[in-house]
Amino acid sequence: MATSAFFIWMFLLSLASSTQLYGWIDINPFKFVKEELSRERPSHAFASYDFDKYSTAEYSAVNISPQEGQKEKDKIESLPGQPPEVEFDQYSGYVTVDHEAGRALFYYFVQAAVNSSSKPLVLWLNGGPGCSSFGAGALMELGPFRVNKDGKTLCHNEYAWNKDANIIFLESPAGVGFSYSNTTSDYKLSGDYRSAQDSYTFLVNWLERFPEYKSREFFIAGESYAGHYIPQLAHAILQNSKNTNQTRINLRGIAMGNAYIDFETTIQGAVDFYWTHALMSDEIYHGLTSNCDFTLLNSSDKVCLKLINEALDAAGNIYSYDIYAPSCNSSLKFHSVSAFDPCSENYIKRYLNIPQVQRALHANVTSLPHPWESCSREINRNWKDKQLTVLPIIQQLMARGIRIWIYSGDTDGALPVTCSRYAINKLGTPVKTVWYPWYTQDEVGGYAVGFENLTFVTVRGAGHFVPSYQPARALVVFSSFINGVLPPPA
Ligand SMILES: *[C@@H]1O[C@H](CO)[C@@H](O)[C@H](O)[C@H]1NC(C)=O
Ligand SMILES: *[C@@H]1O[C@H](CO)[C@@H](O)[C@H](O)[C@H]1NC(C)=O
Ligand SMILES: *[C@@H]1O[C@H](CO)[C@@H](O)[C@H](O)[C@H]1NC(C)=O
Ligand SMILES: *[C@@H]1O[C@H](CO)[C@@H](O)[C@H](O)[C@H]1NC(C)=O
Ligand SMILES: *[C@@H]1O[C@H](CO)[C@@H](O)[C@H](O)[C@H]1NC(C)=O
Numbered sequence: 001m002a003t004s005a006f007f008i009w010m011f012l013l014s015l016a017s018s019t020q021l022y023g024w025i026d027i028n029p030f031k032f033v034k035e036e037l038s039r040e041r042p043s044h045a046f047a048s049y050d051f052d053k054y055s056t057a058e059y060s061a062v063n064i065s066p067q068e069g070q071k072e073k074d075k076i077e078s079l080p081g082q083p084p085e086v087e088f089d090q091y092s093g094y095v096t097v098d099h100e101a102g103r104a105l106f107y108y109f110v111q112a113a114v115n116s117s118s119k120p121l122v123l124w125l126n127g128g129p130g131c132s133s134f135g136a137g138a139l140m141e142l143g144p145f146r147v148n149k150d151g152k153t154l155c156h157n158e159y160a161w162n163k164d165a166n167i168i169f170l171e172s173p174a175g176v177g178f179s180y181s182n183t184t185s186d187y188k189l190s191g192d193y194r195s196a197q198d199s200y201t202f203l204v205n206w207l208e209r210f211p212e213y214k215s216r217e218f219f220i221a222g223e224s225y226a227g228h229y230i231p232q233l234a235h236a237i238l239q240n241s242k243n244t245n246q247t248r249i250n251l252r253g254i255a256m257g258n259a260y261i262d263f264e265t266t267i268q269g270a271v272d273f274y275w276t277h278a279l280m281s282d283e284i285y286h287g288l289t290s291n292c293d294f295t296l297l298n299s300s301d302k303v304c305l306k307l308i309n310e311a312l313d314a315a316g317n318i319y320s321y322d323i324y325a326p327s328c329n330s331s332l333k334f335h336s337v338s339a340f341d342p343c344s345e346n347y348i349k350r351y352l353n354i355p356q357v358q359r360a361l362h363a364n365v366t367s368l369p370h371p372w373e374s375c376s377r378e379i380n381r382n383w384k385d386k387q388l389t390v391l392p393i394i395q396q397l398m399a400r401g402i403r404i405w406i407y408s409g410d411t412d413g414a415l416p417v418t419c420s421r422y423a424i425n426k427l428g429t430p431v432k433t434v435w436y437p438w439y440t441q442d443e444v445g446g447y448a449v450g451f452e453n454l455t456f457v458t459v460r461g462a463g464h465f466v467p468s469y470q471p472a473r474a475l476v477v478f479s480s481f482i483n484g485v486l487p488p489p490a
């Protein structure tokens with residue numbers, strides 16, 4: 001009885017997922033700009049996030065709850081369909097970040113495969129805003145397992161980042177993936193500020209649950225909209241340390257991949273990338289460059305908005321996360337030559353909605369707003385505050401000795417490599433190690449530049465989800481970041 005219900009349900013689910021092939025928030029940069037400018041938003045929404053709030057009189061200490069016995073409860077015995085010989089421990093569960101609202105964040109934690117007790121602790125965040133760090137980060141990019149085509153079994157990821165670190169994947173904010181709030185109005189109140197606060201509360205409570213990591217070297221890594229989350233959270237960590245005269249979190253560095261950092265250079269970078277990659281006509285390019293001032297771009301600028309619309313249409317239906325990759329549709333018909341299966345997201349969605357899988361993950365709670373999905377459109381649409389730029393925070397972190405890496409897959413059309421380069425140029429920090437090709441497996445893995453207090457690295461032939469497209473190169477970048485050395489020259 002239960003079994004047949006399960007199969008009917010799986011069948012319905014597979015129908016549903018075959019009609020909705022693309023769950024990631026589509027962040028074609030022109031669509032993004034268009035949406036940002038057309039949004040009905042409160043006047044404060046574009047105002048600068050008050051990132052110094054933590055240091056003012058308003059500061060109230062973060063609520064730390066007792067966590068005894070929770071760690072043992074969160075231990076995953078094994079994930080359904082996992083391959084044999086898993087040599088590291090896995091944990092997952094919830095950390096309550098607001099008791100009154102009943103808001104809880106879901107995490108998945110994998111220990112380093114070897115010498116876990118001497119390896120650093122890393123928090124990984126995906127973007128959106130509204131996308132799942134567990135679905136994308138852990139199961140499609142850098143986690144120890146990938147989901148097979150059957151949507152039921154897992155295989156090892158040879159280039160998993162837990163070779164070098166213990167990694168927490170956090171579903172943030174509440175309403176994303178398995179994270180939830182019992183106060184459903186919370187789903188309409190997410191924003192940069194709350195995400196940073198909740199993630200900070202998560203971290204201090206998580207460290208109570210796993211006290212052996214309290215003084216461990218700590219890094220934050222992530223991609224895309226996490227280009228906002230990461231510096232904001234890093235800033236919250238430093239401000240809280242200052243306010244409490246206590247270093248609760250031993251923050252050493254942050255790494256941001258194909259990151260959304262700064263609005264103005266994102267438009268400029270996208271325009272130049274699309275033209276130089278033959279995704280835009282000369283007419284639209286010249287129209288945009290001669291008529292638009294991206295520093296002043298606003299919704300009353302009808303000429304530029306029209307050109308941005310034209311740019312969006314003229315690129316056609318390409319997969320913006322990796323401009324040369326086959327789409328999931330076409331790879332169903334033609335065998336894909338790329339090692340990365342563009343339909344992976346469908347397998348992940350199927351896997352994470354299997355009740356046994358949710359039970360194994362301690363995620364089978366009645367409070368979830370909907371089945372597990374890769375991105376929440378509700379969270380994305382209702383985002384309350386979004387800093388126009390996080391460059392001032394990055395500058396503060398640089399001055400305070402935090403290691404900062406910005407890396408970029410160079411075939412991403414969603415947040416192209418040019419956007420990162422222009423954003424870094426705006427900082428005006430001096431070059432220490434000039435641009436050079438870095439190598440792995442006897443090939444150029446990409447290029448690197450060492451700036452004062454900041455490192456920039458490209459990953460050749462990688463799209464937006466860098467470790468999905470170039471797993472070996474991505475692991476070299478990650479190891480170099482953790483070890484504080486530039487990627488290997490020839
Ligand atoms: C949310 O509500 C459910 C049902 O009352 C409860 O079991 C759960 O603990 C609540 N979650 C939080 C984070 O308070
Ligand atoms: C693990 O730690 C031991 C002792 O410090 C060391 O000899 C060994 O090389 C380490 N292994 C790895 C894979 O880091
Ligand atoms: C932190 O230290 C400063 C200077 O010693 C002191 O004025 C302040 O009260 C301390 N704050 C806390 C929360 O202990
Ligand atoms: C909006 O754009 C127009 C046209 O570029 C410009 O003249 C105006 O100053 C901009 N407004 C703001 C508030 O930046
Ligand atoms: C994939 O196929 C679906 C259904 O036929 C269609 O709606 C969608 O636009 C296609 N996507 C791409 C990228 O071709």
Ligand SMILES: *[C@@H]1O[C@H](CO)[C@@H](O)[C@H](O)[C@H]1NC(C)=O
Nearest residue numbers: 355358359363364365366367
């Ligand atoms: C979660 O799993 C447990 C153990 O199998 C089960 O007793 C409980 O009813 C499940 N809860 C939900 C909401 O599915």
Ligand SMILES: *[C@@H]1O[C@H](CO)[C@@H](O)[C@H](O)[C@H]1NC(C)=O
Nearest residue numbers: 398399400401429430452453
């Ligand atoms: C780099 O960091 C040092 C100390 O941490 C600081 O004095 C210097 O101003 C920083 N330079 C830049 C460009 O951020």
